Amino acid sequence: MKETLLQVDGMSCPSCIRHIDSALGQLAGVEKVEVKLREGTVLVRHDASSAPLPALVDALRDAGYESRPHAA
C-alpha cells in the first residue's frame, strides 16, 4: 500500500467530499480516502499496482475534478 497526496481543483462544498470519496472508493485497490476540503487535497491509501496514480486521476476527472500529485 502506498499513500499519495493529491491536489484537487474545484472542491468547494461537503457534497464534493462525497463525490470524491465514492469516485475513488469504488476503485479496486483503494483502501482509504481522506478529503481535506480546506486544503484542497485528498490523501489516498492505495495499491500502486491495481490502482496506480493515473487511475486515481482518471476517476477524479470522470467525477468532474482535475487533480495532480501534491507538490511536496
Ligand SMILES: [Cu+2]
Ligand atoms: Cu461540492
